[in-house]
Amino acid sequence: MNISVHGPLVEQLLAGQFICAITNEEYFAKLQHDDVREGIDEYLKPLNRRVASNDDNSVYFLAYRDIDDPAREHLKQQLGVVMSSLLPLLEWLTYVQEAMGSDGILTAGDTLKLQELVVKTEDNPSLRQRLQSLASDKFFGSSADSVDAQAKQVAKRLVEHGYLQQPHSSRLYFTVTGKIDYLLELVRFIKDEENIPLDDYQNSQAQTELL
């Protein structure tokens, strides 16, 4: 197979991007073919990289082929960064779910209209409070006072981190990428791995709600 036809795709992968059906449909379709992935794997061998995906193959990224010590050190640091940004991300997800009154947490392919979110937040003091506190988290780093500016800053950061995509830079609507699904899979993994008794939290939360 001629690898050069996948040049731009390989470049995106190398740059550390997560490729899903939303970020790039064409590349995603290519990556679903075994022979394409094998070709890229072969090509990336000297760089100690290979194509990896999440459990349900909805998002592709590059992993280390051999995990040597520098790789381990990088993975450790990276996990630390993810963990420190986890709470604000999860809080944002529950905030959006509540504000939009939707049945579920945002998932890949969902559309988020920022203006709608802002309007709903402005009308509700408790949502305003929640946005305020999560926007001022150092992960989002907003020092603004207005709901509008806070929501924009949060969205901007989420775009930077690849969780959201903004199809038109002039229009304030966003599409959720497959990286959110990756994040949730990671959360599920951590829950299982660390034996976090999350069911108890449901009960205690139900109790606080009752109080």
Add this chain to the structure above:
Amino acid sequence: MATYDDDKQHLSSLFEVGAERLKLIGDNAKVLMQGYLTGGIDPAALNERTLRRLINARVLYQPDDSHELKLRHPVTQLVAALVTDESRRAIHADIADKLVAIRGFVEGLREAQRMGDSLRVDNQMLRIDEAVYDLTAQFEEAIYSLWHRLNSNFGFVSNLSDKIRENERAQQQIKRLIDGMSLIDFDELIELAEGNPTLRKILVSRLQQQMSAHHGSLLEVQKRLVELMTRFREQQERSLLVLNMAGFLREHPGFMVGDYSYRTQVPALVNCAAPIMPAAAVVLDKPEQQSDIAQLVHTLYRELALKQKTDTSSVSADALQGSVQSTAAQQAVEARQQQLKEDAMRYFIHVCEAQEPPSALAFLATEELPWPPEVWLFQVLAEYNALPRQEQKLFAITRDERRISVFNHVHIIEDLAVRFKAA
């Protein structure tokens, strides 16, 4: 003839009573609807006589010891069906009873045929037709209600766990409907219709056609309900995961995960490699590429020019902090350029007015302007060249030049002098 008159009388009284009671419902529509929504009606809302009539008409009833009045079940069902209120709509799957009734009517029909009572034959046929219609209509109504629920995504209940419960209920209803369908034994119906083409048409061919269509729809709805249920369950699982993990992290601010990356088997999800930026630079060692590179540089210039244009034109309100700073810097530069231009204009005006016009550099020195001499000379030259032709003719510009080398024709302009030539 007696039965005919009896029937007629019975029907006409049925008609009158029915019309009267429907009107009664209509007259009290608002109170009844209020009762439907709140679950009870305060007797004080109605006068004594109306109240009694409504109770007699079996529209309202008073549960034993309560003061409140309630709508009877069929009335509630009627309203629910009229406004497609899916949370209240009930589906009857009592097929067995309907089949018994049909069997009874067919026996009556046979009896009438034996006695040669053609009027009763017609009457019984009509009833069979109605009973069969009733039977299929029941499925039709149920299927309509199920599709309605499915298409509205169970929007009539507000939260996900209620939706899951409603979905379960709908699936049970489908099961009962399909069970009910299996009670219809077409072999038996064929036997019943033996020798009567009209009956055969009603009981067998039409019913069979409709039932198989309904059966198909039910299976389709069932499939879709199961799919939707899976989605609901996934959503529920995700919501709980996010909510509970956020709660856990909030209560354990110092929580840190294990050393996944130093395990013998690094978990696949954690193995996400560091980015590598493929960098490249322009090289000039391949002559055959030079024209391409030249092309690139040209497009780059064009793009830069374009970018500069859009940058200046799109100083919009929503520019973020970074670009606000860059706009400020840009504005400072623009202000300096403007100042330089104005100073050059002043020199031209001075030239027109002065008796002994100074050279450009002399003006720069006497006015103590902050510009580097080279920049200043360029500006003066530029101003002169930017003048309209007519005005340019009014000035004479002389360059104080020096040849830099004997080998080429490069001249260096040491100074400029502008003279005003009065017309």
